[in-house]
Amino acid sequence: MSGETSTIDSLIEQKYQHGFVTDIESDTLPPGLSEDVIRAISARKKEPEWLLEWRLKAYTHWLGMQQPDWAHLNIDAIDFQAVSYFSAPKSDKDRPQSLDDVDPKLLETYDKLGVPLHERARLAGVAVDAVFDSVSVGTTFKAELKKAGVIFCSFSEAVQDHPELVQKYLGSVVPQRDNFFAALNSAVFTDGSFVFIPKGVRCPMELSTYFRINAAETGQFERTLIIAEEGSHVSYLEGCTAPMRDENQLHAAVVELVAFDDANIKYSTVQNWYPGDENGLGGIYNFVTKRGDCRGARSRISWTQVETGSAITWKYPSCILRGDESVGEFYSVALTNNYQQADTGTKMIHIGRNTRSKIISKGISAGHGQNAYRGLVRMTPRAENARNYTQCDSMLIGKKCGAHTFPYIEVRNPSAKVEHEATTSRIGEDQLFYCLQRGISEEDAVSMIVDGFCKQVFKELPMEFAVEAKALLEVSLEGAVG
Amino acid sequence: MLKITNLHAKVAGKEILKGLSLDLQAGEVHAIMGPNGAGKSTLGNVLAGREGYEVTQGEVIFNGKNLLELEPEERACEGVFLAFQYPVEIPGVNNTYFLRAALNAQRKYRGEDPLDSVSFLRLVREKLKVLHIGDELLHRAVNEGFSGGEKKRNEIFQMAVLEPSLAILDETDSGLDIDALKTVAEGVNRLRSKDRGMIVVTHYQRLLDYIVPDKVHVLADGKLVATGGADLALKLEEQGYAWLDDGGIKPLNIELAGQTLNP
Numbered sequence: 046m047s048g049e050t051s052t053i054d055s056l057i058e059q060k061y062q063h064g065f066v067t068d069i070e071s072d073t074l075p076p077g078l079s080e081d082v083i084r085a086i087s088a089r090k091k092e093p094e095w096l097l098e099w100r101l102k103a104y105t106h107w108l109g110m111q112q113p114d115w116a117h118l119n120i121d122a123i124d125f126q127a128v129s130y131f132s133a134p135k136s137d138k139d140r141p142q143s144l145d146d147v148d149p150k151l152l153e154t155y156d157k158l159g160v161p162l163h164e165r166a167r168l169a170g171v172a173v174d175a176v177f178d179s180v181s182v183g184t185t186f187k188a189e190l191k192k193a194g195v196i197f198c199s200f201s202e203a204v205q206d207h208p209e210l211v212q213k214y215l216g217s218v219v220p221q222r223d224n225f226f227a228a229l230n231s232a233v234f235t236d237g238s239f240v241f242i243p244k245g246v247r248c249p250m251e252l253s254t255y256f257r258i259n260a261a262e263t264g265q266f267e268r269t270l271i272i273a274e275e276g277s278h279v280s281y282l283e284g285c286t287a288p289m290r291d292e293n294q295l296h297a298a299v300v301e302l303v304a305f306d307d308a309n310i311k312y313s314t315v316q317n318w319y320p321g322d323e324n325g326l327g328g329i330y331n332f333v334t335k336r337g338d339c340r341g342a343r344s345r346i347s348w349t350q351v352e353t354g355s356a357i358t359w360k361y362p363s364c365i366l367r368g369d370e371s372v373g374e375f376y377s378v379a380l381t382n383n384y385q386q387a388d389t390g391t392k393m394i395h396i397g398r399n400t401r402s403k404i405i406s407k408g409i410s411a412g413h414g415q416n417a418y419r420g421l422v423r424m425t426p427r428a429e430n431a432r433n434y435t436q437c438d439s440m441l442i443g444k445k446c447g448a449h450t451f452p453y454i455e456v457r458n459p460s461a462k463v464e465h466e467a468t469t470s471r472i473g474e475d476q477l478f479y480c481l482q483r484g485i486s487e488e489d490a491v492s493m494i495v496d497g498f499c500k501q502v503f504k505e506l507p508m509e510f511a512v513e514a515k516a517l518l519e520v521s522l523e524g525a526v527g
Numbered sequence: 528m529l530k531i532t533n534l535h536a537k538v539a540g541k542e543i544l545k546g547l548s549l550d551l552q553a554g555e556v557h558a559i560m561g562p563n564g565a566g567k568s569t570l571g572n573v574l575a576g577r578e579g580y581e582v583t584q585g586e587v588i589f590n591g592k593n594l595l596e597l598e599p600e601e602r603a604c605e606g607v608f609l610a611f612q613y614p615v616e617i618p619g620v621n622n623t624y625f626l627r628a629a630l631n632a633q634r635k636y637r638g639e640d641p642l643d644s645v646s647f648l649r650l651v652r653e654k655l656k657v658l659h660i661g662d663e664l665l666h667r668a669v670n671e672g673f674s675g676g677e678k679k680r681n682e683i684f685q686m687a688v689l690e691p692s693l694a695i696l697d698e699t700d701s702g703l704d705i706d707a708l709k710t711v712a713e714g715v716n717r718l719r720s721k722d723r724g725m726i727v728v729t730h731y732q733r734l735l736d737y738i739v740p741d742k743v744h745v746l747a748d749g750k751l752v753a754t755g756g757a758d759l760a761l762k763l764e765e766q767g768y769a770w771l772d773d774g775g776i777k778p779l780n781i782e783l784a785g786q787t788l789n790p
C-alpha cells in the first residue's frame with residue numbers, strides 16, 4: 046500500500062481532449078508588429094480614422110513599456126516580432142448570413158468541442174456569438190435581444206454600427222497605458238464582444254461567447270466592452286478551448302465593464318486554453334486585463350471564473366467601486382496541473398461610501414502546477430464604512446505542486462473593515478481513504494472532493510455552465526476515463 | 528468468515544502489530560479492548576487497506592479471499608466497513624450524495640443496477656427512522672461541522688445503508704450521550720445476522736451492555752493477549768489492564784472462569 050504519489054500522479058495525468066486543428070485556410074498577416082501592421086489590421090476592418098489613431102497611440106505607449114517581471118511565473122522571453130497579429134477564416138470575406146452559411150468545418154469544430162451551436166443555443170435559450178480566431182462568424186438570437194433593446198454583437202460590428210458608444214467607452218475602464226499587455230491589446234486587438242443594456246432592461250437571456258484559438262503562431266487579442274445603464278441587468282459568459290499546439294501562443298485580452306446606478310453585471314468565465322503537455326511544452330500564454338467599473342450608486346459587478354487551461358495564466362479581474370454602496374464580487378477556481386502556472390486574483394478598489402466586496406478564491410494545484418493568488422484590497426480615504434471579506438483556500442494534490450497567497454491590503458479610512466481568511470490543505474489522504482473505504486473509486490473520490498472544495502464558486506455560475514465547469518475539472522484531473 | 532493469522536504490520540517504519548491472530552465466525556460479534564496505543568485502530572486500518580500501513584508478515588482470509596491482496600475500495604465492495612474513530616470531513620460534498628455514490632459503487636461491483644434517487648431516498652428514510660436519527664444530517668456536507676456525536680451517528684447510519692458483511696467499529700461509542708449510544712447499539716444489533724461478523728473496538732463496558740459480544744479480546748502491544756467471554760470486559764473495567772502484565776512482558780497464563788490468556 047505504498048506509492049501514494051505515483052497513484053495520484055497517474056490519476057491526475059490527462060490528455061487534452063480538445064487537441065486538434067481545423068485546416069480552414071487562414072488569411073493571416075505575416076509575423077511582426079509595426080505601425081504598418083496596425084494600419085493593415087485597421088484597414089481590413091474598415092475602421093474609422095479615430096480608431097486607427099487610438100491604436101497608433103497605444104502602440105507608441107507600448108513601445109516605451111517593459112514586459113513585467115513576475116515573482117511567481119517562470120516565463121521564457123516572448124518574441125513579439127514572431128507573433129502574427131491578424132488571422133481570419135477565409136469565409137469571413139463573404140460573411141455568413143445565418144448558421145446555415147457557416148463553414149461546415151467550423152461547425153464540426155464546435156461539435157468536437159461539445160458545443161453543438163444551434164442545439165445548445167435553442168435548448169438553453171443562450172445567444173451565442175461564436176468567435177473563431179479573431180472574427181465573429183455566427184450570431185444568433187439577435188432579434189429577440191433587439192426587441193429588448195439589447196445590443197450584443199462582435200466588437201467590429203459595434204465599431205461600424207454603434208461608433209459613438211464604442212468611442213465613448215473604449216479605454217474608459219482600462220486605459221491604454223494601464224499595463225504592458227493592455228497597451229499591446231489596444232494597439233492590435235482584432236475582435237471580441239460588445240454588449241449594451243439600456244436603462245431599466247433586464248437582459249432576457251444569458252449572453253455567451255465561445256472563444257477558440259486556431260491558426261498557428263497567431264496571437265489572440267480580444268477586446269470586450271459591456272455597458273449596463275441605470276437599473277439594467279446582464280449575465281455574460283465566456284468559455285474557451287484551444288487545439289493542441291507546440292508553439293506557445295500569446296493571448297492578451299482586455300475586458301471592460303461599466304455599471305451605472307443600480308445596474309448589475311455578472312461575468313462568468315470557464316477557461317480551458319490548451320495548457321501544454323505533461324512536460325510543459327506548448328500551451329497558451331494567457332495575459333488578461335479584466336476590469337469592472339461600478340460607476341453608479343448601488344451598482345454591482347460580479348466576476349466568476351473557472352480556470353483550468355493555459356500554460357501560463359496572468360489575470361486579475363478587478364472592480365473599481367466608485368459608486369456609493371456599490372458591490373464587487375470575485376469567485377474563482379483556478380486549477381494547475383503538470384507544469385501549468387497561474388498567477389491570478391483580483392483587485393477591489395473601494396472609493397465610494399459603504400462599498401462592499403467579497404473575494405472567494407479556490408486554488409487547486411496538481412502535478413508540478415504552481416498556483417498563486419494575488420489580491421489587492423484598497424480602501425481609499427473616501428470609502429467610509431467600506432467592507433471586504435476575502436476567503437482564499439488552496440488545495441494541493443500530490444507533493445510536487447505549490448500554492449502561494451499574496452494578499453495586499455491598504456486601508457486609508459479608519460471606518461473601513463477588511464477580513465481575510467486563508468487555508469491550505471493537501472487533498473486529504475484521510476479524505477481519500479474515507480471515500481475508498483466506502484467503496485468509491487479513487488478517481489471518483491478525487492473529483493468529488495475537488496468538486497466539494499469548489500462548491501462555493503460553482504454555485505455562482507449559471508446552472509448549465511456549473512455542470513460544464515464540473516465536467517471540465519474532472520477532465521483536467523482524471524486519467525483517461527473510459 | 529475472517530481469519531487473521533500471525534499478522535505483523537508497520538506504520539511509519541515502526542512495527543505496531545506483532546503477530547496478531549483472530550478467528551471471527553459468521554454471526555459473531557467480537558469486542559476488542561486494550562490500552563491506548565496498543566494497535567486497535569491500526570488493526571482496523573490494516574484490514575481496510577489504508578495506505579502507509581505495511582503488512583510485513585501474516586495472512587488475512589475474508590470469506591475465502593486473501594483480503595490483503597485487494598485494493599481498499601475492493602475490500603469495501605466485498606463488504607468490509609470501517610466506522611472511523613475520527614470520521615473525516617469532506618467540505619462541500621453532500622452527505623446523501625456521498626452515501627448514494629458509495630452504495631451505487633458497491634452495487635456496481637456486485638453487478639447490480641444503481642439505485643435511482645427515489646428508491647435511494649426511500650431506503651435512507653427507512654434507515655433513519657429505525658435508528659431514530661433526524662434527517663437534518665442528510666442535507667449537510669459529509670461530517671462538516673458535525674458534533675462528535677453526530678459524526679459517530681453518521682457512521683452508523685452509513686453502515687445501516689451499506690449493510691456490510693464485516694463491520695469494524697473503532698470506538699464508535701466514545702464521547703456519546705446515552706441516546707446516541709443506543710443508536711449505535713441499535714445499528715449494530717439490527718445488522719447482526721448469521722452471515723455477518725462484527726468487531727467492536729471500545730474502552731467501555733457500558734456499550735457491551737447493549738451489544739453483548741460473543742467474545743472479548745484484549746489487544747496489548749500489537750497482539751491479542753487475552754480472550755474471554757462478555758465477563759472479561761467487566762473485569763477489565765474494574766481492574767484495568769495492569770493485571771495482565773503482572774508476570775512481566777509475557778502475560779501470565781492464568782485461568783479465569785471461562786477465559787484463557789494467550790501467551
Ligand SMILES: Nc1ncnc2c1ncn2[C@@H]1O[C@H](COP(=O)(O)OP(=O)(O)OP(=O)(O)O)[C@@H](O)[C@H]1O
Binds near residue numbers: 567
Ligand atoms: N500514521 C501513523 N504514524 C505514526 N505512528 C502511528 C500512525 N498510526 C498509528 N501510529 C502509532 O501506532 C501505535 C498504535 O496506534 P493505534 O491508533 O492503533 O492505537 P489504538 O490502540 O487505537 O489506541 P487508542 O485507544 O488511543 O485509540 C501508536 O503508538 C501510534 O502512535
Ligand SMILES: [Mg+2]
Binds near residue numbers: 567568569697
Ligand atoms: Mg484507536
